[in-house]
Amino acid sequence: MHTAATDLLGIDVPIFAFSHCRDVVVEVSKAGGFGCLGAGYYTKDQLKEELTWIDDHIEGKPYGIDVLMPNKHAPLGTVKIDPTSLPREQSDFLKRLLDNAGVPELPKSEYEAMIRKEIEKVNMTRSESESLFDTALEHPIKMVVNALGVPSKEQVERMQSRDIRVGALVGKPEHAIKQKEAGVDIIIAQGSEAGGHTGTISSMVLWPQIIDAVAPLPVLAAGGIGRGRQMAAAMAMGCAGIWCGSIWLGTKQSDLLPEEKECLFEGRSEDAIQSRSRTGKPARVLRSKLTEAWEQPTAPPFLPMPLQTLVTMEARLRINRGKAKEYMSPPVGQIVSSINDEGSVKQLIFDMLMEFTDCVERLNSSIEAK
Numbered sequence: 043m044h045t046a047a048t049d050l051l052g053i054d055v056p057i058f059a060f061s062h063c064r065d066v067v068v069e070v071s072k073a074g075g076f077g078c079l080g081a082g083y084y085t086k087d088q089l090k091e092e093l094t095w096i097d098d099h100i101e102g103k104p105y106g107i108d109v110l111m112p113n114k115h116a117p118l119g120t121v122k123i124d125p126t127s128l129p130r131e132q133s134d135f136l137k138r139l140l141d142n143a144g145v146p147e148l149p150k151s152e153y154e155a156m157i158r159k160e161i162e163k164v165n166m167t168r169s170e171s172e173s174l175f176d177t178a179l180e181h182p183i184k185m186v187v188n189a190l191g192v193p194s195k196e197q198v199e200r201m202q203s204r205d206i207r208v209g210a211l212v213g214k215p216e217h218a219i220k221q222k223e224a225g226v227d228i229i230i231a232q233g234s235e236a237g238g239h240t241g242t243i244s245s246m247v248l249w250p251q252i253i254d255a256v257a258p259l260p261v262l263a264a265g266g267i268g269r270g271r272q273m274a275a276a277m278a279m280g281c282a283g284i285w286c287g288s289i290w291l292g293t294k295q296s297d298l299l300p301e302e303k304e305c306l307f308e309g310r311s312e313d314a315i316q317s318r319s320r321t322g323k324p325a326r327v328l329r330s331k332l333t334e335a336w337e338q339p340t341a342p343p344f345l346p347m348p349l350q351t352l353v354t355m356e357a358r359l360r361i362n363r364g365k366a367k368e369y370m371s372p373p374v375g376q377i378v379s380s381i382n383d384e385g386s387v388k389q390l391i392f393d394m395l396m397e398f399t400d401c402v403e404r405l406n407s408s409i410e411a412k
């Protein structure tokens with residue numbers, strides 16, 4: 043296939059994958075698409091290890107990283123080095139909830155080390171993100187995507203001078219225009235159906251607005267795409283390709299727990315709700331007893347990012363260790379209804395392209411002269 047996005051990155055098909063899982067990144071790039079590793083929750087050393095593994099397995103195909111750099115950020119103070127200084131109201135609330143549900147506590151002997159290990163992975167301040175960039179620059183990455191803020195012109199130029207493309211994920215036309223002004227190479231227009239942090243404008247309405255707002259910059263369509271029909275719709279609207287996150291979560295290559303995958307296989311579109319319970323910002327996650335508890339009038343207030351992530355960490359570890367499925371709330375979009383079994387990434391891309399081709403043929407035949 044040939045679009046502005048395939049030309050920009052030297053790939054065969056305009057299918058981009060966001061994933062926290064290195065195996066998904068590698069499989070998508072090897073299949074001719076472009077894998078982008080979500081690097082928001084790694085320490086520098088872990089990121090180095092993941093990128094080295096990718097370099098060893100990706101057979102020279104291009105790949106990128108996605109970093110989280112919010113414009114607004116709660117001051118962290120010393121909480122990163124002292125887990126005991128985290129606010130207690132929210133973690134006590136979750137402790138009571140899980141105690142009452144009979145979810146086993148974390149083993150006392152390992153408790154502090156486990157929490158500390160998780161806290162070290164939250165690297166979202168500007169200086170922390172920049173330090174992750176430095177690590178990533180030691181690897182042959184071809185694109186850096188930022189989701190939560192506008193990069194400085196210097197950052198953009200630094201990447202571009204090394205032949206690295208810069209992408210920005212946005213949910214509003216105004217944000218897309220700011221990113222264009224900062225000099226980014228490609229915009230990812232993410233509709234509210236998407237998994238993870240989302241805005242409020244749905245894909246069908248957002249994509250053409252953003253295409254018009256930033257033309258001639260290439261725009262990738264994100265939010266609610268998991269099949270060839272949706273890919274064809276996005277490209278018919280003028281998108282240069284697609285950017286998917288949720289659809290890879292159920293695959294063999296995804297490192298979600300088997301119980302989390304089961305929750306996804308059972309999930310319906312209406313179960314993928316927006317909740318602030320995970321990070322403090324509205325994010326689409328699977329409804330569970332945990333998200334329902336946060337909606338009760340007696341629940342404590344949500345904290346700003348990244349404190350909410352930090353105070354809910356212990357509960358998430360506990361839920362995962364205890365395999366407490368009813369409390370699992372993995373981030374996922376409304377496309378969850380199309381995640382039904384544990385197929386391979388390669389098969390998924392093949393099926394998507396076959397369905398895409400059928401759609402294009404159907405459209406073409408609909409305007410054939412009689």
Ligand SMILES: Cc1cc2nc3c(=O)[nH]c(=O)nc-3n(C[C@H](O)[C@H](O)[C@H](O)COP(=O)(O)O)c2cc1C
Pocket residue numbers: 060080082108109110188189211232235236237238239264265266267285286287288289372373374375376377
């Ligand atoms: C589990 C999960 C985690 C995500 N985390 C991030 C993230 O850290 N950074 C980011 O830019 N986007 C993140 N996203 C959003 C994706 O980049 C992508 O825009 C979105 O998944 C597209 O919509 P879809 O979920 O309908 O495919 C995440 C999505 C999911 C499903």
